[in-house]
Amino acid sequence: MSQSPHNGTPAYRRIQKAILERIDAGQLKPGDAVGSERELARLHGVSLMTARHALVVLEQDGRVERRRGAGTFVAPPKIHFNKLTSFSEQMASRGLVGYSKVLSASMVSDQAEISARLALPSDGRLWKIERLRLGADEPFALETVYLSAQDFPGLARSRLERGSLFSLLEGEYGMTLAHADEEIDATTADAKAAHLLAVAPGAALLRIRQLIFSGGGKATLYVLGLYRSDRHTLHIRRFR
Amino acid sequence: MSQSPHNGTPAYRRIQKAILERIDAGQLKPGDAVGSERELARLHGVSLMTARHALVVLEQDGRVERRRGAGTFVAPPKIHFNKLTSFSEQMASRGLVGYSKVLSASMVSDQAEISARLALPSDGRLWKIERLRLGADEPFALETVYLSAQDFPGLARSRLERGSLFSLLEGEYGMTLAHADEEIDATTADAKAAHLLAVAPGAALLRIRQLIFSGGGKATLYVLGLYRSDRHTLHIRRFR
DNA sequence: AAGTGGTCTAGACCACGGC
DNA sequence: CCGTGGTCTAGACCACTTC
Secondary structure, eight states: OOSSOOSSSOHHHHHHHHHHHHHHTTSSOTTOBOOOHHHHHHHHTOOHHHHHHHHHHHHHTTSEEEETTTEEEEOOOOOOTTBOOOHHHHHHHTTOOEEEEEEEEEEEOOOHHHHHHTTOOTTOOEEEEEEEEEETTEEEEEEEEEEETTTSTTOOTHHHHSSOHHHHHHHHSOOOEEEEEEEEEEEEOOHHHHHHHTOOTTOEEEEEEEEEEETTSOEEEEEEEEEETTTOOEEEEEEO | OOSSOOSSSOHHHHHHHHHHHHHHTTSSOTTOBOOOHHHHHHHHTOOHHHHHHHHHHHHHTTSEEEETTTEEEEOOOOOOTTBOOOHHHHHHHTTOOEEEEEEEEEEEOOOHHHHHHTTOOTTOOEEEEEEEEEETTEEEEEEEEEEETTTSTTOOTHHHHSSOHHHHHHHHSOOOEEEEEEEEEEEEOOHHHHHHHTOOTTOEEEEEEEEEEETTSOEEEEEEEEEETTTOOEEEEEEO
């Protein structure tokens, strides 16, 4: 016999799915054993190597912990360090509703440096969208996002007020966001930023310049963010 | 027959070593094929699954790229994002020599919050070491590091002037540093910081609070760093 | 069409953990 | 001791890329 009934999904994926569903349903809690390789192999009618593969990949994804001689256990939920999430997603994960105020949305063609970063001609036309981010009715960030006007036609202002730009791009333009390279430093609030963010001029702001890449490795979005330091701390994890 | 001559190192490690040596020696350059699974299996006298395992792990480490139908190729050297490196290592990687000036080194026992973060009693005795970091004879960072006085006896001031604290801990105390959780925000320079860093009072500084964990998952080091924003930009990469 | 990686089998022995 | 994960074999078919 060759392998299992070929419905398209590999057997090891089905095993992973079964385990993840039990975790998400609360049937398996952190620390619980997910079943040994041999047990899963019997249960799903696959060979040991296949059951093993399912667990190995789950471990790489941080969902289970494998301890030699002991077993495989549900990993404690991880804090999402170094994750690229939209503003809306961040607020939602804290149980808050955030919203944005679009300050301006226009087309520009004089941003040579940003065009270059997005691998566009230096006089390429870009959408420039300025948004004020608010949480608990208090402003805490000023974000200016640039993206190719040609690749995203009809990006109207009205669609940005509510809902996330990420989900708009991922949903309607079939874009998949993959990763972002960020440059982070500190600056002080000028008069305009101070006014919009409701802080004193000269107050410390966290400045983050993001270059966001899509699935194919294409630089898609450039975001300049200024964050009120008293309302925003960036958490990251670094590995040796 | 059981598996290969059991000298202690698994076969797949030996295969990886052989490949990595050819890369480091310059015999294989980025983009070059490292040999197919079948080829490596023949060459090293192992089964296909074993040769495959060697390549799979090398891919996870970012050393090779695997493309179905095409082959396995040497990956282009990666920029080290999100890597925990010591100041000395950072400077060395840029071809610069940095050095530190130890401003103070003392024992304190009134840092309840930091003690808590290091999982020590709230009146635990801590080393507190203040260092000014200089590169190209210009100050650019002020770092205060806290660590358990009990776990690191005899950490004398003289040993910190030259050489890295990391290599001291890893070498002489047998500590392995694993990862750091960092909180990053912005602040402004007070009189003391401004003077030491040679900036105007009120200048924007990047503030990084690091909690550095050792191999066993034990919080070992707490570092408060203030970085001149005009001389320091933090680069990170985030994934979706 | 030939070669590559992706998935899978049905076993095996070893090293380690907990009882 | 027994069960666990870690390594390994000698094959197989499939999906994909390249020519």
